[in-house]
Amino acid sequence: MAKYNTLSYLTALLKAYGIKNIVANPGTQNSQFNAIVQKTDYFNCYSVLDERSAAYTAVGIAQETGEPVVITCTGATASRNYLSALTEAYYRKIPIIAITFYPDYSNKYSLEPQYIDRSISQNDVKTIDVDLPIIRTNEDKEECIILIQEALFTAKYRNEPVHINCHINLNFDEDYLSLPEVLPVECHKENFEILQDNMQNQDFAIFIGAHRKFSAEEHNAISVFAKSWDLPVICDHTSNYFGDNKVLLSRYCAMQRVRRHPQYIIDMGLVSGNYFQGFLFRPNIKIWRISEDMALHFRNNRHVERILFGQEKAIFKALTRKEKITDGYYTYIKSEMNKLKNPDLPLSNTLICENLAKYLPENCTLHASIINSLRSINFYETEKKVEISCNVGGFGIDGAVSTLVGQSLAAPDKLHFGLIGDLAFFYDMNILGNRHITNNIRILLVNNNKGVEFRFNPILEKHLGNETDVLISAGNHYKNGAKDWALSCGFEYMHADNKESFLKQIQGFCNNKFEKPVLFEVYTKTEDEQESYNLIQQYNRNKLEDAAIKIYHAFKI
Numbered sequence: 001m002a003k004y005n006t007l008s009y010l011t012a013l014l015k016a017y018g019i020k021n022i023v024a025n026p027g028t029q030n031s032q033f034n035a036i037v038q039k040t041d042y043f044n045c046y047s048v049l050d051e052r053s054a055a056y057t058a059v060g061i062a063q064e065t066g067e068p069v070v071i072t073c074t075g076a077t078a079s080r081n082y083l084s085a086l087t088e089a090y091y092r093k094i095p096i097i098a099i100t101f102y103p104d105y106s107n108k109y110s111l112e113p114q115y116i117d118r119s120i121s122q123n124d125v126k127t128i129d130v131d132l133p134i135i136r137t138n139e140d141k142e143e144c145i146i147l148i149q150e151a152l153f154t155a156k157y158r159n160e161p162v163h164i165n166c167h168i169n170l171n172f173d174e175d176y177l178s179l180p181e182v183l184p185v186e187c188h189k190e191n192f193e194i195l196q197d198n199m200q201n202q203d204f205a206i207f208i209g210a211h212r213k214f215s216a217e218e219h220n221a222i223s224v225f226a227k228s229w230d231l232p233v234i235c236d237h238t239s240n241y242f243g244d245n246k247v248l249l250s251r252y253c254a255m256q257r258v259r260r261h262p263q264y265i266i267d268m269g270l271v272s273g274n275y276f277q278g279f280l281f282r283p284n285i286k287i288w289r290i291s292e293d294m295a296l297h298f299r300n301n302r303h304v305e306r307i308l309f310g311q312e313k314a315i316f317k318a319l320t321r322k323e324k325i326t327d328g329y330y331t332y333i334k335s336e337m338n339k340l341k342n343p344d345l346p347l348s349n350t351l352i353c354e355n356l357a358k359y360l361p362e363n364c365t366l367h368a369s370i371i372n373s374l375r376s377i378n379f380y381e382t383e384k385k386v387e388i389s390c391n392v393g394g395f396g397i398d399g400a401v402s403t404l405v406g407q408s409l410a411a412p413d414k415l416h417f418g419l420i421g422d423l424a425f426f427y428d429m430n431i432l433g434n435r436h437i438t439n440n441i442r443i444l445l446v447n448n449n450k451g452v453e454f455r456f457n458p459i460l461e462k463h464l465g466n467e468t469d470v471l472i473s474a475g476n477h478y479k480n481g482a483k484d485w486a487l488s489c490g491f492e493y494m495h496a497d498n499k500e501s502f503l504k505q506i507q508g509f510c511n512n513k514f515e516k517p518v519l520f521e522v523y524t525k526t527e528d529e530q531e532s533y534n535l536i537q538q539y540n541r542n543k544l545e546d547a548a549i550k551i552y553h554a555f556k557i
Contacts, residue, residue, distance in 0.1 A: 027074020230328025
């Protein structure tokens, strides 16, 4: 049994965020919460009988103090009476925190009395709506803290109403007033230069997830900052970062026996499709998060120590050292990365990416379909400037080819390459017949006759082996490949089914002039893909790196 329950963390975080004023309605379902706050000297508690009046009373308190105010009630229709005041708060940006309760044994099918389905409510009564889990495991605790932080942070710093739904706890034992130690997210909106004092004698790294294209000024600000502290900018290709001190996350995780890890990460950007980021975001690391849109995110469920609101370039300019460090964490990482040697690979997606990185022309784009293609290209830095993207938002199989076509239509003056697996390609093949397609598009189709990514999973491979191909990896569907379809759509067609043939053609595919759009179909074998995957993973041999692989396998399917 967990030492602290959900209510314990909710109350502790209210204190941590300095939220004192509570307007309480009578009731049983919210009784333990009311008991805790009335017995804790920190809170200013007000009792109001009518929920509608209570919520408007809270609006008045918040209006006068400029601080968030909690309202809390029991079940049944009580919470419905909050809607008028919450609507007022929404349109006036008044920070009301509505805390409602539910019995964990009831649901909309159970015919239990006082059950109210709060899973859906009006859009204009709250900005954030969270259901707090019952804490049974450490994972439950982490999720609970993140959800509470998100709601309280939004109320306090964005001045918006939020709703927190919590399960009933009526366990009034002698420890129910005991609260855990929790840390709020510190918010910085100005005077970022004072944070330089916290950076002294610490190993920092920047991590960039998927990001819009940086301007030249933004690239320069990040580069100058990174060089002044001699710290690495760790990212994958979807970051759109081409500045100094760049380190690809896949290669960072491939370092053998690395003993020195960053103590702090400055996190920015959105979703990263690289599952090995769990290796970087270790449990004890401290995270500063940069946000331009006042939104709070917890990458890999790690606690954010500070959030920096403002323009990214302004923040990095303010944090740049006047005197450069020359023996920092980046110098160490670079020396370790120089020890890495690329293995001799069979014909596989990874070998294809190794050669694409060599031969892709300057200022082209490459759109990679998910997981296998994205992971493989992230092992290699391109020799020329190439914009690489992937649909990591929804991270699904659909739409990779259509997205590539859209990019080619929007920027007709440059070449657009696609690296697409066979399942993703055939799922989205209809777009090839579109009449707007011209000769600025080139698709490299990696046809392994299945979703070979599923054959890398050790659990599936151990228990199912080739049986995985029947329903899970969807093998043997398009036995004749894409040649006839490509030709019928007016594409130039190329193909290779062995390593020698591929190596002879890849440079021409990337750099020759073609009068038509091009589809280069490369046939690979499951055993070669598996061998290539294992050769790449042989770098990962220490315990932390093995843990990263386990994280990857746990979440990739």
